[in-house]
Amino acid sequence: DAMVIQNPRYQVTQFGKPVTLSCSQTLNHNVMYWYQQKSSQAPKLLFHYYDKDFNNEADTPDNFQSRRPNTSFCFLDIRSPGLGDAAMYLCATSRVAGANVLTFGAGSRLTVL
Amino acid sequence: DAKTTQPPSMDCAEGRAANLPCNHSTISGNEYVYWYRQIHSQGPQYIIHGLKNNETNEMASLIITEDRKSSTLILPHATLRDTAVYYCARKGGTGNQFYFGTGTSLTVIP
Numbered sequence: 388d389a390m391v392i393q394n395p396r397y398q399v400t401q402f403g404k405p406v407t408l409s410c411s412q413t414l415n416h417n418v419m420y421w422y423q424q425k426s427s428q429a430p431k432l433l434f435h436y437y438d439k440d441f442n443n444e445a446d447t448p449d450n451f452q453s454r455r456p457n458t459s460f461c462f463l464d465i466r467s468p469g470l471g472d473a474a475m476y477l478c479a480t481s482r483v484a485g486a487n488v489l490t491f492g493a494g495s496r497l498t499v500l
Numbered sequence: 501d502a503k504t505t506q507p508p509s510m511d512c513a514e515g516r517a518a519n520l521p522c523n524h525s526t527i528s529g530n531e532y533v534y535w536y537r538q539i540h541s542q543g544p545q546y547i548i549h550g551l552k553n554n555e556t557n558e559m560a561s562l563i564i565t566e567d568r569k570s571s572t573l574i575l576p577h578a579t580l581r582d583t584a585v586y587y588c589a590r591k592g593g594t595g596n597q598f599y600f601g602t603g604t605s606l607t608v609i610p
Contacts, residue, residue, distance in 0.1 A: 435596060
């Protein structure tokens, strides 16, 4: 089945130690998104790629970076994780046409010690 | 998205209709309204979307007010498996961004 796959599902890192989360898709969708979801809160958009064009949200900290080497893969890099960055990170994809909808992965839960 | 608000929680008896409201008073004329639900520790799942007209699919119905400032998701016969957090969302910004509302935690009671 076509889907969005995130790895790892669970990541534990130390304060300040860089971490990379990955997302792959078999849907051939143009747009890939990264959302941050803290406990009991709604998903918050960090940034998205429309093909190779990167679109950062104005309030996304510089500590968060992203790479999209090809259509299928997208990475979230957290350069120096702080305790406040502990969250579920959700990857999603969509087409670009009319009322496109988001297809989400299962998420990567980040713990910062 | 602070502009899209929902009640924090609701209960519904099993077999009854669940009506989940969303306030999106600042939505612009060409922005769709979407609904997703999220079961604990999983990614959100798409339910339904609409622009102006009411919509229905196999999962739910969506009622959008004429002024488009609010909408209601209707689960016609709630089951225990419908217990989840329900988010309304709007598509804004340059056209590809999806912003989620505050979410409603729905509990279906046996």
